[in-house]
Amino acid sequence: MDRRQQKTRDAIFRAFSSLLETKRYGNITVQEIIDEANIGRSTFYAHFDTKDELLKAMCTNLFSHVFSDELISEKTHDFSGTNNGLEARLSHILHHLKDSEKDMVGILSCESGELFMKYFKEYLSEMFSRYLSEIKVNAPADFILYHLSGSFAETVKWWIDHKMKCTPEETARYYMEVSCIAGITGTDE
Amino acid sequence: MDRRQQKTRDAIFRAFSSLLETKRYGNITVQEIIDEANIGRSTFYAHFDTKDELLKAMCTNLFSHVFSDELISEKTHDFSGTNNGLEARLSHILHHLKDSEKDMVGILSCESGELFMKYFKEYLSEMFSRYLSEIKVNAPADFILYHLSGSFAETVKWWIDHKMKCTPEETARYYMEVSCIAGITGTDE
DNA sequence: ATGATAATGAACAATATGTTCGGTAAATGT
DNA sequence: ACATTTACCGAACATATTGTTCATTATCAT
Known part of the structure; x- marks a missing residue:
């Protein structure tokens, strides 16, 4: 797998994980994940179609x-x-x-x-x-x-x-x- | 309790219940509940501050x-x-x-x-x-x-x-x- | 080096949120 | 029956989120 993909994937996971420490899943927005992970909007959607799929992957x-x-x-x-x-x-x-x-x-x-x-x-x-x-x-x-x-x-x-x-x-x-x-x-x- | 309150409250419960039959809680919007219950936007918020409170009440x-x-x-x-x-x-x-x-x-x-x-x-x-x-x-x-x-x-x-x-x-x-x-x-x- | 692949960021329409407010209708109680 | 209280309406509002597109730039593999 491309290092870049791995890197952003990890960033998303880490961001998600970090957000889960302070907020409920249902109240976390994709926007927040994007901000926390410090990635482009389109990048997120290139990896996961929905928040649920992100959770599932995790x-x-x-x-x-x-x-x-x-x-x-x-x-x-x-x-x-x-x-x-x-x-x-x-x-x-x-x-x-x-x-x-x-x-x-x-x-x-x-x-x-x-x-x-x-x-x-x-x-x-x-x-x-x-x-x-x-x-x-x-x-x-x-x-x-x-x-x-x-x-x-x-x-x-x-x-x-x-x-x-x-x-x-x-x-x-x-x-x-x-x-x-x-x-x-x-x-x- | 005012009959009107009871009526709309019931309408909200029924709408919510009905929506839950086909959709997941997290994917149900307040808007949908409002439409399904056929009530005014402000009316919903007069009864429940959040979707979670509605569920809790139920x-x-x-x-x-x-x-x-x-x-x-x-x-x-x-x-x-x-x-x-x-x-x-x-x-x-x-x-x-x-x-x-x-x-x-x-x-x-x-x-x-x-x-x-x-x-x-x-x-x-x-x-x-x-x-x-x-x-x-x-x-x-x-x-x-x-x-x-x-x-x-x-x-x-x-x-x-x-x-x-x-x-x-x-x-x-x-x-x-x-x-x-x-x-x-x-x-x- | 170069062709392929991934990330970017901006812009987009569409939708959801939560609040405000004047007007209207219905309930209450006396 | 009437006056008063109370709830609903609905429209408008600013703000935020969503999911998509696309041209541009950076990075990778070999």
Whole structure:
């Protein structure tokens, strides 16, 4: 990719991220992003058609990082043996999220949080579905999946709202405590 | 309250609700609400300073209805005896929500859902706090509360996304199944 | 060096915002 | 029934945002 594109793209992301720290997504205008990023009007629209697409791109960036281990371990199928249980995996995800703390706090602010959570849950749902067969709960499978993804996403939100003061391990522990999957280890087969 | 006020207020609510059926909250303009409600520009601003306040007012309306039994039973303290357990209470809330199905679907659409959920969880959190002492889970109390409110709100969302095809009772049952409060009855004392 | 690609900035029409104000119609209460 | 209060209207207003276009300039890749 052209260095110039990368540069402006980064500038836009940074500007957006910075604005999210002080304003709600819905109240941020394209104009402000342009001003903050210090780029030309037409340049912005050359990169993103809408504000929503910018947010989506940002989330995708983040998740591709956060879930990168997931994808790798899925591909190499080497997560069956050692300490790759569900709880450890959740800790892992939280660790990655902590790396992006600054962005997270902003993105999760109110309205944009809705979109973020939506995308986040999609990733989570896919992950949890691998454990579904182990779960013995008398409810529809899609409800269980919805619940697990949703409540873990909520856990992350709680964690961030509390300035990530707990360690990822503690947080993952709490989630397991409160979840109906307490018995699941994910270390089967 | 002046009949005229009530009339325009209703018109605004109806217009807003109707718009939410086809558009996302963030993409709805005040202008559209004005046109749909067929009122004067200044009239809208005489009622609501911002779009957010309109949404908030709508949510408050809804919840005061949905949680009305809650408040009554709390006041009269007569929910200790018979079938007033937690599960029954949750069913009750779902029943009330079903009455407002049309509004719900709209409000929950994406961005506005975030605000709706926020307000909803505040009510739920207050309700769940009454059961907190009974819950034996090794995690911070505020986390548990956050989790219970959040996951029940998510349950409602799931329910609505599925066109409320399950009965409120089934839905409440699923929630209890999947929740860490399965043992709680709420019929103590 | 040069052709290709990206950023610029200004200008554009179209729309949205939030406010003001005199006039009109309807409600209230006595 | 009447006078008074109150709400609505609608037009006009300055201001801001949006999304697009285009000619110009700067930067990149090779």
